[in-house]
Amino acid sequence: MRAFDALAMAFQAIAGNKLRSFLTTLGIIIGVGSVIAMVHLGQAASRSVTAEIAAMGSNLLFVIPGTGQRGPGAVRMPGAPFDMNDVRAIEQDVPGVEVAPSAMHASTVVYGNVNQNMSVEGTTNAYFTVRNHPVAIGREFEPGELNTGAAVCIVGRTVLREFGIEDPLGSSLRIGRTSCLIIGVLAEKGFSMGQDRDRLILMPIRAVQRRLAGNLDVRSMYVSALVDGTTARVRRDIETLMRERRRIRPGMEDDFYVRDTQDIAQALEQTGATLTLLLGGIAAVSLMVGGIGIMNIMLVSVTERTREIGIRLAIGARTSDVLMQFLVEAVVLATLGGLIGLVLGLGGTWLVTDRFGMAFAISPGVMLLGFSFSVVVGIVFGLFPARKAARLNPIDALRHE
Amino acid sequence: MSVAARIAPQAGPALLQMRDIRKIYGAGAAEVRALDGVDLDIHAGEFVAVMGPSGSGKSTCMNLLGCLDVPTSGAYRFQGVDVGALDRNQLALLRRHFMGFVFQSYNLLARTSAVANVELPLIYEGVRHAERRRRALEALTSVGLADRAGAMPNELSGGQQQRVAIARALVTEPPLLLADEPTGNLDTVTAGEIMQQLVAIRQSRDITIVMVTHEPDIATWAERVVYFVDGRIARDGPPAEVLS
Numbered sequence: 001m002r003a004f005d006a007l008a009m010a011f012q013a014i015a016g017n018k019l020r021s022f023l024t025t026l027g028i029i030i031g032v033g034s035v036i037a038m039v040h041l042g043q044a045a046s047r048s049v050t051a052e053i054a055a056m057g058s059n060l061l062f063v064i065p066g067t068g069q070r071g072p073g074a075v076r077m078p079g080a081p082f083d084m085n086d087v088r089a090i091e092q093d094v095p096g097v098e099v100a101p102s103a104m105h106a107s108t109v110v111y112g113n114v115n116q117n118m119s120v121e122g123t124t125n126a127y128f129t130v131r132n133h134p135v136a137i138g139r140e141f142e143p144g145e146l147n148t149g150a151a152v153c154i155v156g157r158t159v160l161r162e163f164g165i166e167d168p169l170g171s172s173l174r175i176g177r178t179s180c181l182i183i184g185v186l187a188e189k190g191f192s193m194g195q196d197r198d199r200l201i202l203m204p205i206r207a208v209q210r211r212l213a214g215n216l217d218v219r220s221m222y223v224s225a226l227v228d229g230t231t232a233r234v235r236r237d238i239e240t241l242m243r244e245r246r247r248i249r250p251g252m253e254d255d256f257y258v259r260d261t262q263d264i265a266q267a268l269e270q271t272g273a274t275l276t277l278l279l280g281g282i283a284a285v286s287l288m289v290g291g292i293g294i295m296n297i298m299l300v301s302v303t304e305r306t307r308e309i310g311i312r313l314a315i316g317a318r319t320s321d322v323l324m325q326f327l328v329e330a331v332v333l334a335t336l337g338g339l340i341g342l343v344l345g346l347g348g349t350w351l352v353t354d355r356f357g358m359a360f361a362i363s364p365g366v367m368l369l370g371f372s373f374s375v376v377v378g379i380v381f382g383l384f385p386a387r388k389a390a391r392l393n394p395i396d397a398l399r400h401e
Numbered sequence: 402m403s404v405a406a407r408i409a410p411q412a413g414p415a416l417l418q419m420r421d422i423r424k425i426y427g428a429g430a431a432e433v434r435a436l437d438g439v440d441l442d443i444h445a446g447e448f449v450a451v452m453g454p455s456g457s458g459k460s461t462c463m464n465l466l467g468c469l470d471v472p473t474s475g476a477y478r479f480q481g482v483d484v485g486a487l488d489r490n491q492l493a494l495l496r497r498h499f500m501g502f503v504f505q506s507y508n509l510l511a512r513t514s515a516v517a518n519v520e521l522p523l524i525y526e527g528v529r530h531a532e533r534r535r536r537a538l539e540a541l542t543s544v545g546l547a548d549r550a551g552a553m554p555n556e557l558s559g560g561q562q563q564r565v566a567i568a569r570a571l572v573t574e575p576p577l578l579l580a581d582e583p584t585g586n587l588d589t590v591t592a593g594e595i596m597q598q599l600v601a602i603r604q605s606r607d608i609t610i611v612m613v614t615h616e617p618d619i620a621t622w623a624e625r626v627v628y629f630v631d632g633r634i635a636r637d638g639p640p641a642e643v644l645s
Contacts (some may be wrong), residue, residue, distance in 0.1 A: 316525050318489075318494070318525075393469050
């Protein structure tokens with residue numbers, strides 16, 4: 001028997017019983033569809049996380065006092081805060097960096113009759129470049145304002161919305177007991193890792209220290225390596241410098257830590273990969289169940305078509321011819337199911353990514369994997385019914401009613 | 402045709418030769434001796450009717466002749482080849498190249514057109530589509546059904562379906578045609594037409610026909626009648642002698 005004739009025979013049998021063929025492949029359709037959708041969605045999600053981290057400012061390092069978290073069960077010990085001398089020391093002694101200090105203070109913020117509890121962040125103009133978050137309307141801080149700690153602020157879009165400020169430049173917010181003039185509005189950043197990056201109020205760091213916190217502490221520092229690929233060197237330099245400045249003896253543990261965006265990206269990517277694997281696994285199980293569905297129906301089909309098999313054996317079909325016929329039928333069914341599942345899976349992925357504003361991209365590897373898996377399922381689960389058909393005794397098969 | 406060459410016929414006295422053939426079903430008290438020592442020679446070109454009451458072993462004999470089944474003991478030679486020594490696939494090849502089957506219930510594939518049914522044996526021979534179609538139409542023409550080639554089995558009368566089955570059996574041009582109660586489901590007039598068809602086939606080509614029937618009227622169309630009783634051949638000769 002020619003391969004083409006075997007294929008034609010399979011298509012004829014499948015077309016001859018459309019509803020049943022469809023129900024048989026439904027399991028494969030759902031299985032392949034969910035594998036394709038799950039893995040593609042997982043990939044889209046981790047891509048958008050990566051994009052968010054890039055938007056945070058690549059080459060960004062966070063320098064934070066305390067011991068940081070080292071593995072499960074480790075206790076995070078607080079460390080002494082930094083001050084502006086540390087900021088200046090890094091700027092001077094570590095080449096190729098820009099440093100933005102940060103002093104956060106939670107305050108009651110009032111505008112008109114709206115009253116909110118918010119964190120106010122004190123920093124310098126370095127913030128706008130280091131955090132990759134420029135001023136869109138108005139201006140940055142002036143040197144005089146930074147030196148004296150003037151009561152001026154630059155706010156994010158969400159703040160304008162929450163307080164219902166229509167004409168921000170020249171309006172004033174009351175922060176704590178200070179009336180604070182809005183001199184600028186930040187460019188819109190949107191959500192990043194569950195945080196609204198537009199819900200913030202920036203003031204000159206001296207203003208936060210003097211007017212709100214009542215100390216000269218710098219709570220953390222944002223450091224940007226100006227040259228790509230130098231974050232590791234910059235990190236080492238900062239660690240050495242800060243150990244020196246904080247008089248940590250050799251062998252003693254740091255009482256501060258440096259974290260870069262890669263660390264965060266890695267942690268998130270790992271979570272994403274685990275999730276993708278888990279979802280893909282569940283989908284693979286459903287593909288398996290789809291295969292069992294094919295086997296089930298093929299077994300019923302063999303019983304139903306026993307007489308046909310008898311006729312074929314009588315007119316000279318060999319065992320291998322009958323085996324091929326039913327195996328090809330199962331594989332064609334599974335392959336068709338795989339194709340439909342592929343289309344549905346991609347369609348589903350597109351719908352979800354479109355809805356949540358993620359980038360839609362096709363991964364040929366995943367498609368090939370899902371599709372070839374369906375073919376393999378067809379072979380594996382088609383083999384048993386096909387063998388059953390091929391081994392029928394011609395006389396018994398012919399007598400079958 | 403290398404496969405056919407492997408089981409190629411050797412020169413021999415008879416086309417079909419059965420020696421002391423026994424077919425036993427079951428065991429112990431439930432043992433049934435369907436055939437109990439049958440010796441039978443059928444020569445090329447004969448038209449033989451196999452007769453006998455129900456359970457006499459005529460159908461079992463037919464299945465053995467058609468290589469659909471193997472005997473419990475005894476020797477069966479087809480064109481000099483010992484069929485008992487062949488495996489399942491070799492038997493299938495023997496059927497494919499040397500035998501055509503016609504059944505009582507036609508046994509056409511449902512939802513498959515007449516011409517596609519006739520093409521079926523050629524598919525297994527590996528004949529290409531155009532050639533297949535040509536030979537199938539030729540076979541349908543020879544049974545007078547050229548105009549019904551595209552019809553589905555359920556659109557054909559019983560007699561027409563049986564003629565499609567005959568065309569399917571002949572399309573590979575086998576030396577042996579085996580018919581199991583070919584007129585069993587047909588009325589007298591149609592049965593007569595089918596028998597005329599078989600006689601015409603016998604006259605127009607080099608073929609041996611063995612036909613099982615329980616109707617004496619049908620058996621008289623043959624030249625020789627083999628009459629089974631209780632798994633043995635009771636009478637063997639021209640219809641006029643055996644049926645008297």
